[in-house]
Amino acid sequence: MQTQAVIDYIVNWMKEYAERARVKGFVVGVSGGIDSAVVSVLAAKTGLDVLLLEMPIRQKADQVNRAQAHIADLQSRFTNVRGMSVDLTPTFEQFEQTVASSGSEEDVRRLALANSRSRLRMLTLYYYGQTNGLLVAGTGNKVEDFGVGFFTKYGDGGVDISPIADLLKSQVYTLAKELAVIQSIQEAVPTDGLWDSDRTDEQQMGASYPELEWAMSVADSHTPADFEGREREVLEIYLRLNRAMQHKIQPIPVCKIPPEWLA
Template sequence: MKTTKVISYIVNWLNDYLKNSGAKGLVVGVSGGIDSAVVSTLAAKTGSPVLLLEMSIHQAEDQVTRAREHIKFLTDQFGNVAGKTINLTSSFEALKSDLHADESHEKNNLSLANTRSRLRMTALYYYAGINNYLVCGTGNKIEDFGIGFFTKYGDGGVDISPIADLLKSQVFEIAKELKISESIQKAKPTDGLWTDDRSDEDQIGASYPELEWAMKAHEDHKASDFSGRQREVFDIYERLNKLAQHKIEPIPVCVIPKELLE
């Protein structure tokens, strides 16, 4: 990958989109992970106003520390960047109480994990609305178009997606070029939506390099050439890709035949 040219291309794309949209700037949620670190840095390089939000909900201390250090890293370098810390834990707990949420079942806990993501989306759009900013997504290609590893109307609820055509390995290449902190580059990928320290790989059952291989095999229509771990990873990818179509594809619209509307 021509990393420096890709960086310039994305920054120019962001600037062009902002100019054509009439929006004044960008808002990005910063989690302490590699994707949001890269996106927020690319946004900062546009020169347009950028607001970075760190939105804790029972967050692990190391995630909070990385997020805040990254925000400081950018605000120290770029005069167009501002940072804000918002603790949404009490809002989350209040909503759980109002919903009479039962945390005794894993399915309920998954719903609550997604609720965390949707609360953050609400905060991002609040600040986007009062500033006339666009919400900048942080999903990569594997997450957004491979296995649907995002929350519908949560971290999937965005206005623009600058890295959604990049594989996770390519995001890491860009992070290195942008001199993102080593603590972020070395941190195990996690969505940070659970009370324990489970990683993305723990949840998915495969690593990002494995998923990138499976995505290419899927695109090449190879389904019967594998055995052992390859077979296992390919089946994981195929299963999750199928389950995620309701996220990946546009919302189905019931189109009424014209003759029924006359």
């Protein structure tokens, strides 16, 4: 990969898009993970106004520390970067209490609440985006956004632009190194940070990002029957997740009424 050329291209694309949209810059939700770190550096390099939001909801200390260290690092490197911490824990816990008696199975309820955390962050990003004249910059990569759907519909999937959605996770790590993202983030185990317990991305999906990248590269030309052992298992995982995520990326179904009934 021509790393610097890719960086320059994304930065120019972001800047030109913002200028055409007549906005001041970008707001980015910073989690302490690699994707949001890379997007926030790319946004900073546009020279436009950048607001970095850390939005903890009962967050683990290491995630909070990485996010705050990253914000401090970017503020020391770029004069156009501002940082804020908005503690959403009280708001989320009030919501959690309000919907507690839903009658759902406990595992289903836990997943719904995990996704609610992401949707609450989306609301917060758009609030600060609108009040500051900023676009919400998405942080999803290609595997998550178009391969396995590892994002929340109308949560972290609710954005104005997606700067790194055409990059594989491994390529995001390559950019992170070139962009001098702090080492603690480069070395952190990927997690979505939506659970009270420690759940890594790999534990939730059943496969690592390198494995899923391989599966994504062969899915159009092979079936699980073409492989054995772990490769067959990984491709089966990928295809199952890919089928399940189609509702997240396909246009919203519209009920088309026969024209003669509307005359």
